[in-house]
Amino acid sequence: MAATLPPPRLLPSGDSAITVEFSRNIDDAANRRVLALDRAMAAEPVTGVTETVPTYRSLLVHYDPVLIDFEKLGETILRLAQRPAPAATATRRWRIPVVYGGEHGVDLEDVAKTLNTTPDEIVARHVAGDYRVAMIGFTPGWSYLSGLADSLHMPRRQNPRLLTPAGTISIGGVQTGVQCLAGPSGWHLLGQTAVRTYQLHRNPIFLLEPGDNVTFVSVDAKTFAEQDRAAEAGEFIAEQIAS
């Protein structure tokens, strides 16, 4: 058996939620423990727990204080956090098509200049990556991926944009992301996908799960336009290439 794992910090988020913090930083090992605890709590439901929300470094556990109190839930969480991660048999892998650059990725050339290389090389590095959905948050379907190559790490923009397009594929810091809805962003926009990670009246409404694996494939603008029409009609577009 593995040695005892360092316990997470239990931080109160009001009287009805606990932030279970494994690290203060973006840390792949911490994210794996977050996802493992999330799975453990799904496999062994705790009375009173209403919802769990994985993030990079912590699991937010919502609960009903009428049914369980902070101390008792905290003890249960610390016990579950010692469990080895369940075998990742259910891990899925998605291939997501992206049209890079031009009007679809207005920052591609600037990113290439900043990193002293060519736009083609930036695309090559981005599609070479093997990513994992570390968390989904902020707005519906906004998927934060870990696994970005060191050679693509860049500080966020000084001035965040108030509006970036739906389907934006971007990089910021050590992360890359798939954004579903149009909205504000301080990241660098490399491209756009027709894949809707959130779409009402489709089954499932949410395509990606925290813990899913993701790779990107480059497509041309014409293919993107066709895929966009198909996605609007409810097709996934993203290919599930393994499970």
Place this chain on the structure above:
Amino acid sequence: MSKLVIASIGPASSIQDGGRPGAQRYGLVPSGAMDRLALAAANTLAGNDPFTAAVEVGPFGAKFIARGGAVRIALAGAPRNADIAGHSVASDTSATLADGETLTLGFARGGSFSYLAIEGGIAGEPMFGSLAVNARAGLGSPYPRPLQSGDELQTKAASGAPEQRIELPAVTDAPIRVVWGPQDDEFADETKKLFVDSEWKISATSDRMGYRLEGPVLRHLHGYNIVSDGTVNGSLQVPGNGQPIVLMPDRGTSGGYPKIATVISADFGRFAQIPAGRTFRFRAVSMAEAQVEARKFAELLRTLPERLRSIESVDLNIDALHDANVAGHAVSAVDAGTWHAVTLADMAGPD
């Protein structure tokens, strides 16, 4: 089938209910009523389940017309002048609009949101079990956006049930209680002291996503960027300018600013009702106290039906007169020993 036609309505008014928890792991926030007690009280008066969808009416006035039959409604939350065809309707009572009659609501006095519950609920297509509007996510039914003039809310014909009032605990303006964390260790002890020792105001640039606070600048110990983590209703996040933002039911599900404290769930609705510009304070309490208060609040919600009282037409008028008088601190007709005792909280009047 009856319907309520919206003849006019101000901004920040939308259909809300108990919200849609369960999909925050996908970035979808639950939304739902800003003041759950007021929503539940209005629905209880209207004979509905407590978290049935109702109209959350923002600080401005509104007019609703019954069409296709009578419509029975109930009002709770922020007090405001209300009348049906010229007859006053008191807060915390039910009333019925005959076909063609108009319900006119004035500006909120001493609060921000009122709840207009409709007997039989509002016809709509629930998504994730809820009709609540979340405009950013394209959710909400019958309209996935704030309400506008001309919108129509389909409902059942009025049952003819006798009108009722509900006796709620007196509204207090005691400090809003918080528990420290999850990131209070990002702030020095003197900053935490400054937070609870200062007067605060809610900025006019606030909405269902967040209430911006005006008060002293809260300095961070280690900068203002943290790695994003999960948020809850009442998270008090402190961005780079040191002016806290309290996250409200349409918040982002995750955020990257340190959260110094969290409003306790029992006080969240009371906090949401504080009008922009009014000064208030925070008070830090222990987790044990916050959880006791949460359980008391759940018990209050559960026992709302026991607080219903029958209402005679003469009482309705006296109550309405009393309610109208509160605004002007006039002597109330009910001082003379009728059922509605005048409390200090009632007499606090408008801002």
